[in-house]
Amino acid sequence: MTDANTYSARYRYFVLSVLLIASVFSFIDRQLMTILLEPIKAEFGASDTAMGFLSGFAFALFYAVLGLPVARLADRWSRRNVLAISMVVWSGMTALCGLAGTFWQLAILRVGVGVGEAGGTPPSHSLIASYFPPEERSTAMGIYGSGTQIGVLVGMLGGAVIAEQMGWRSVFFIFGLPGVLVGLLVFLVVKEPLKRAVPDPRSMLEDLTRLWRIPAFALISFATGFTALAGYGMGTWFPSFLIRVHGLTLIEAGLILGVVGTLGSLIGAISGGILCDRLASRDARWQLRLPSVGAGLSVIFLGLFVLWPESQQWQLGEYRIPYAVVFLFFGGVVSSFWIGPTYAAIQTLTPDHLRSQASALLMLLLNLIGLGLGPVIVGALSDLLEPEFGAESIRFAMLISLVTVVIGSILYWMGGEKYRGAITQVSP
Numbered sequence: 045m046t047d048a049n050t051y052s053a054r055y056r057y058f059v060l061s062v063l064l065i066a067s068v069f070s071f072i073d074r075q076l077m078t079i080l081l082e083p084i085k086a087e088f089g090a091s092d093t094a095m096g097f098l099s100g101f102a103f104a105l106f107y108a109v110l111g112l113p114v115a116r117l118a119d120r121w122s123r124r125n126v127l128a129i130s131m132v133v134w135s136g137m138t139a140l141c142g143l144a145g146t147f148w149q150l151a152i153l154r155v156g157v158g159v160g161e162a163g164g165t166p167p168s169h170s171l172i173a174s175y176f177p178p179e180e181r182s183t184a185m186g187i188y189g190s191g192t193q194i195g196v197l198v199g200m201l202g203g204a205v206i207a208e209q210m211g212w213r214s215v216f217f218i219f220g221l222p223g224v225l226v227g228l229l230v231f232l233v234v235k236e237p238l239k240r241a242v243p244d245p246r247s248m249l250e251d252l253t254r255l256w257r258i259p260a261f262a263l264i265s266f267a268t269g270f271t272a273l274a275g276y277g278m279g280t281w282f283p284s285f286l287i288r289v290h291g292l293t294l295i296e297a298g299l300i301l302g303v304v305g306t307l308g309s310l311i312g313a314i315s316g317g318i319l320c321d322r323l324a325s326r327d328a329r330w331q332l333r334l335p336s337v338g339a340g341l342s343v344i345f346l347g348l349f350v351l352w353p354e355s356q357q358w359q360l361g362e363y364r365i366p367y368a369v370v371f372l373f374f375g376g377v378v379s380s381f382w383i384g385p386t387y388a389a390i391q392t393l394t395p396d397h398l399r400s401q402a403s404a405l406l407m408l409l410l411n412l413i414g415l416g417l418g419p420v421i422v423g424a425l426s427d428l429l430e431p432e433f434g435a436e437s438i439r440f441a442m443l444i445s446l447v448t449v450v451i452g453s454i455l456y457w458m459g460g461e462k463y464r465g466a467i468t469q470v471s472p
Contacts, residue, residue, distance in 0.1 A: 050237070056175045059234055060184055063168045064191045066131055066230055069223040070164050071195025072202075073138040073157060074103065076215055078280050079203040079298050082287060083212045088147040092438075096280070096423025098151055107158035108411040115166040115404035116248050119397055123167035126400075128231035130167075134160025135223025142216035166403035173391035173399050174237040179321060181392060182331070186317020186384025193310035193380070197302045200283075204298025248401075255402050258393050259466035263459035264332065265409045268386055271339050271452030272414025274445040275379060277422035278346065281438055288435040290354045290366050304369045308376025312338070315377075317384025324385075328467055329460035331389050336456035338381025343449050345375030350443050379449075382456070393466055421445060 051059075077084075077098065085095050118126040137156035144150035168188065176184040199219070206215045246254075255261060282305070286297040316334065323330035352368035387403070394402040425441035433440060 051175065051235070059175060060172065060187060062230060062234055063127075063171065064188055064194075065226055066127065066164065067168065067188055067191025068195045068198065069131070069135065069219075069226055070161055071192045072199040072219050073134060073195075073223065074161070075196045075199035076138070076203050076219060077103075077154070079200050079283050079294070079301075080207060080212045080215060081280070081284055082294065083207060084150070087212075088150075090147055092284075092423040092426050093420065094147070096420040098147070098154060103154050103158040103161075103415065105158070105412070105416060106155050107162050108408045108416065110159055110162035111166055111404035111407050111411075112248065112252070112401065114163040115400035116251070118163065118167040118170065118400040122236050123171050123400060124230065124234045124236045126163045127167045127171075127234075128227045130160050130163025131227030131230060132160075132224050134158075134164070135220050135227065136160075137220075138223065139217050139220030141220070142213040162404075165407055166400040169387055169391055169403040170396070170399035171234070171237070173388075174396060178388075178392050179325065181388040182317040182320040182324070182384040183314075184317070184384075185387040185391075186314050186320075189317070189380075189383035189387065190310050190313040192383070193306040193313060193376075196279075196309070197306040199302075200298045200306065201302030204294050204302070208295055251398055251401055252405060255394065255398060255405055260332070260459045260462035261390070261393060261402075261405075263455050263462060264386060264389060265406050266413075267332075267335070267452045267455035267459060268382065268406060269409040269413030269452075270448045270455065271335075271379075271382060272410050273418045273421070273448040273452075274346075274442075275418070275449075276414045277418030277445045278350075278442045280419040281422050281426070281442060285350070285438050285442065286366070289439055290357070290364075290368075292364060292366075296363050296365075299363065300365060300369050300372075305372050305376050308373040309380045312377035312380030313383045316381035317388070319381075320385040320388070328464040331385050332456045332460040332463050335382035335385050336453045336460070338378040339449050339453035339456060342375050342379035343446050343453075345371045345378065347443060347446055349375055350439055389463060393463070418445065 081095050084090075090098070114126060114130070134157050137153055137160055141150060141153045141157070144153055169185070172184050172188055173181060202219070203215045206218055282301055283294070283297040286292045286300060287294065292300070316338065320331060320334050323334060349368045349371040352366065352371065354366060356367040358365045358367070390402050390406050391399055422441045422445050425444060426437045429437035429440055
């Protein structure tokens with residue numbers, strides 16, 4: 045059940061816009077570490093494995109694990125308040141990263157960012173599910189999910205330009221402090237919809253067990269996690285790949301990834317949600333089969349991006365652009381098809397008083413497997429292969445990681461039939 049009839053369409057999309065802005069700042073703060081890997085590594089003298097830990101596991105462990113109790117609080121108290129408070133915390137911690145004097149101080153502050161961001165996505169997903177009916181939910185989730193790509197665009201491009209002119213520390217200050225104001229905006233303008241069911245006295249473990257037993261829930265969660273392993277792993281190391289293998293500058297890498305890569309992903313996130321709502325209205329299995337097809341195609345396009353010869357480049361004024369970015373664009377489109385359909389599927393399967401916890405459980409696997417392990421695995425593979433391949437080691441490390449996307453694609457396809465059977469028993 046939703047509050048689609050309680051609030052006007054204008055207000056519902058206004059709220060979606062505010063939540064989108066919050067999501068944009070969330071992913072700016074996450075992705076800043078990606079574009080700043082090389083200057084931070086140089087200053088602290090860290091290895092690729094250590095930088096993979098800093099950009100991935102240090103954030104993801106606390107972000108994913110704390111997401112569960114924070115989401116439970118959101119389900120039982122106020123999703124809006126939890127989101128607003130969390131945003132103030134993670135934005136403040138991001139700003140403080142600019143003051144870190146050692147590698148481990150920066151790692152601790154990144155943990156703080158993860159603690160704050162634990163209260164970001166799950167309450168937002170639940171709010172969107174309350175504001176939008178099932179037949180519009182994938183589109184709404186796709187629009188919200190586009191905050192990932194917008195955040196990466198601003199973080200990659202803006203972070204590179206600011207770091208080049210003012211140093212990497214200034215980047216954290218400039219992007220962290222405005223997020224505090226957005227957190228206050230969320231508190232002031234977003235209304236908390238009434239929940240249709242009163243939470244029962246069951247423990248969090250009992251609630252999570254109930255969620256895990258929902259048909260298709262486990263398949264969706266593992267499919268998302270395995271797909272995200274390569275997504276986060278490769279995405280974190282894309283700037284380093286372009287700098288080391290293609291010989292680009294930090295500005296050139298940020299420009300390409302910020303414009304070309306994220307433009308494709310932005311198109312894919314929104315079009316994937318719209319396409320899914322249309323296809324799933326005829327056959328509910330497409331709710332998960334569309335992400336399956338997108339993941340399978342992404343293996344082809346991203347594999348070509350990684351393997352394309354670095355000698356083939358365009359010279360546009362003072363900037364060099366590798367031919368390989370064509371495949372990065374199309375890979376970004378199809379690899380983002382999963383976003384809206386996946387988040388909408390989880391919310392549709394779940395009672396509204398458990399929706400924040402359902403999203404947090406999904407994010408637990410997505411982030412522990414994807415964000416937590418992806419950057420570390422690719423970094424460790426790069427270190428392992430470096431004695432034989434030198435700077436090319438990052439290329440082959442990313443290529444190997446694409447195997448996990450194949451696994452994710454298969455799991456998504458398997459989940460389609462279970463999802464169709466499950467939603468016939470679930471009230472929207």
